[in-house]
Every structure is written in structure tokens, then in C-alpha cells.
Amino acid sequence: MGCVLNFRSKGKMSVPMLLSQISPQAPSSPSSSSHIDVQPIAFEEIKKATRNFQHSFYLEHGAWGHVFKGYIDEHTLTASKPGFGITIAVKIWNPEGVQAHQEWSKELNYLSQLRHPNVVRLVGYCPEEEKMILVYEFMAKGSLDNHLFRREHESLSWATRIKVAIDAARALSFLHDKDKPVIHRSFRTADILLDGEFNAKLCDFGLARDGPTGDMTHVSTRVLGTFGYAAPEYVATVVSGIAT
Ligand SMILES: Nc1ncnc2c1ncn2[C@@H]1O[C@H](COP(=O)(O)OP(=O)(O)O)[C@@H](O)[C@H]1O
Ligand SMILES: [Mg+2]
Numbered sequence: 743m744g745c746v747l748n749f750r751s752k753g754k755m756s757v758p759m760l761l762s763q764i765s766p767q768a769p770s771s772p773s774s775s776s777h778i779d780v781q782p783i784a785f786e787e788i789k790k791a792t793r794n795f796q797h798s799f800y801l802e803h804g805a806w807g808h809v810f811k812g813y814i815d816e817h818t819l820t821a822s823k824p825g826f827g828i829t830i831a832v833k834i835w836n837p838e839g840v841q842a843h844q845e846w847s848k849e850l851n852y853l854s855q856l857r858h859p860n861v862v863r864l865v866g867y868c869p870e871e872e873k874m875i876l877v878y879e880f881m882a883k884g885s886l887d888n889h890l891f892r893r894e895h896e897s898l899s900w901a902t903r904i905k906v907a908i909d910a911a912r913a914l915s916f917l918h919d920k921d922k923p924v925i926h927r928s929f930r931t932a933d934i935l936l937d938g939e940f941n942a943k944l945c946d947f948g949l950a951r952d953g954p955t956g957d958m959t960h961v962s963t964r965v966l967g968t969f970g971y972a973a974p975e976y977v978a979t980v981v982s983g984i985a986t
Contacts, residue, residue, distance in 0.1 A: 780854040782869035783819045783877055788812065790821035792832055801884070806845075807836040811880060819866060829880035830865055837874065845948030846874040852924060852947040860913035862935055862945040881943060883936035890931055902940050909942035910934050917944075923953030925982055930971040951982075959983055 791812035792799045802809040814820065815827040835842040853864035853876075868875035886906060889895045898906070910929075917924040926933075926944065933946040954960055960983035976982050 778854055778857055780850075780864050781819055781866040783814070783866040785868050785870045785873060785875070787814065787819065787821045788832055788868055788875060788877065791830065793824075801831060806839055806842070807834045807874075809833045812877075814865075814877075816865075828865075829882075831878045831880045833876050833878065835874035837872075842874060846876070848950060849876060849947045852950050856917070856924070856947075858913060858916045859941070860909045860943050861916065862943040878945070879937075881935035881945075882938040883940060885932050886934040886936060886942065887931035889936070898940075905940065906934065906936070906942040910944065913942075913944040918953065922955055924950055925953045926950050927982070928968065928971075930968050954983055 789795065791814045792810040793812075795808075795810055799810045799812060800808065801811055810832045812830045812832050813822045813824050813827050814830055815822045835846045837843075839845075850864070850867055853862070854867075857863070862881065863879040864876060865879060866877045868877075883889070889898050914926070914929065917926060924947075926947065927949040928946055929944070933944060935943050935945050937943065960981045973985070
């Protein structure tokens with residue numbers, strides 16, 4: 743991706759400042775007041791926090807990139823020993839990935855504005871923008887699809903399933919009821935993460951976009967998402983609204 747940022751330092755560039763320098767493909771940049779204080783975390787600290795991206799810290803991989811587990815001190819945002827500080831998940835986009843940079847910047851943009859108990863918390867980002875790394879709270883039970891479709895996991899009880907469904911619905915309701923609604927466009931079991939107590943949180947905002955505002959009932963978009971999860975009327979009409 744040909745995004746050129748003219749900073750390489752590990753300085754304290756805020757998310758709005760950082761996003762204002764990102765390529766024009768980045769989503770509309772909201773006013774700085776709407777951004778939560780998402781902190782830069784130096785690449786060296788991310789490296790140390792994951793023990794130099796050690797294999798035993800590896801969580802997930804795919805065409806999109808890699809996710810590692812790590813440990814940092816929540817206050818200083820420096821690496822801590824395994825078992826100390828807070829546990830984090832470090833997501834690294836594959837620079838070869840189609841639209842990798844756009845997805846990274848969208849995720850940074852949206853998650854630095856959204857705080858809700860059922861939306862995964864973005865802890866920080868690597869200020870070396872070309873590395874495309876974001877740091878999240880660690881969700882100990884991983885993604886919902888693993889629990890539903892992988893044999894090694896015990897089947898979820900009905901009570902847990904209902905709780906997860908309600909948590910996920912709360913996340914959607916939060917996104918859709920905002921003054922400036924957000925359409926996630928990838929609402930599926932792989933993008934619902936579970937913490938140690940099976941609280942569910944929505945993740946992966948790389949395909950998200952701003953929803954209709956004012957008198958608008960819909961926005962027209964390219965069809966994105968996953969077959970089987972996207973609303974048929976959206977796929978057929980390329981018109982996306984809160985209901986889809
Ligand atoms: N915060 C996290 N804690 C634990 N595992 C995570 C976390 N974020 C992502 N993962 C794991 O990595 C996978 C991919 O992450 P996701 O954000 O959905 O990225 P992608 O855009 O590649 O689908 C998830 O399905 C989950 O298994
Ligand atoms: Mg995903």
C-alpha cells in the first residue's frame with residue numbers, strides 16, 4: 743500500500759493527528775473530541791511484550807495477518823513479564839494484504855471512538871504506522887466461532903448462548919443508536935470474542951462504515967462481508983441501512 747506518513751518517531755501523535763496524515767482512503771476523520779485516549783505503544787515495547795513475537799505467544803493467523811498475546815503495564819504501556827500487568831492481543835496486518843492499510847486505519851479510527859462493554863477495547867496502536875499494529879484487551883476464550891464449530895471446545899450451554907446473543911445485540915444497538923451510526927458489515931461469529939467469563943464483545947471494524955444520518959434511510963455501498971451472514975436485501979440491492 744502506498745501510504746506515506748511523514749513520521750517515523752515514537753512520539754505522542756494523537757489518533758486524530760495520525761489519521762489526518764493517513765491516505766485519503768481513510769474513513770471520514772471525526773473531530774478530535776470524539777476520540778478516546780488511545781495511546782501509542784512503541785514497537786520495541788510491543789516486541790518485548792510478545793517476547794519478540796514468540797511462537798508460544800501466537801494466537802491466530804491467516805491471510806490478513808497475525809495475532810499474538812502479550813503483557814504490558816497498563817499505566818506506563820511498557821512490556822511486563824508474562825503474568826504481570828494486563829494481558830493484550832497484538833494484531834499485525836499483513837502488508838501484502840489487499841486493502842490492509844485501509845482496514846487497519848478504519849479499525850483504528852472506529853475503535854478509538856467507540857467504548858462499550860460489548861465492543862472490544864483498543865488499548866493502543868503502534869505509532870510506526872507502516873507496521874500496521876493495533877493492541878487490544880485480551881479476550882481469553884477467543885472467538886465465538888471456535889466454540890461453535892471446533893470439536894476441541896466443549897459445547898456452550900444454552901444459558902451462555904443466550905447471554906452471548908444478548909451481548910452481541912447490545913453491541914449492535916450501541917453502534918446503531920449513535921448520533922452518527924456505525925454499520926459493522928462483518929457481524930458474524932468469527933468477529934465476536936469472548937472473555938474469561940464468556941462476556942461477548944464485537945471486534946474487527948476493518949469493514950465498518952458510517953451509517954445513514956438525518957433523513958437518510960440508507961447508504962449505498964459496495965457489498966462486503968461474508969456470504970451467509972449478510973442480509974439478502976443488502977446483497978441484492980447494494981443498499982445498506984441499520985436494518986441490514
Ligand atoms: N482481543 C483479542 N483477544 C483474543 N483473541 C483475539 C483478539 N482479537 C483477535 N483475536 C483472534 O484473532 C482472530 C482474528 O481477529 P480479527 O480482529 O477478527 O481480525 P481479522 O480482520 O483478521 O478477521 C479472531 O477471530 C480471534 O480468534
Ligand atoms: Mg475477523
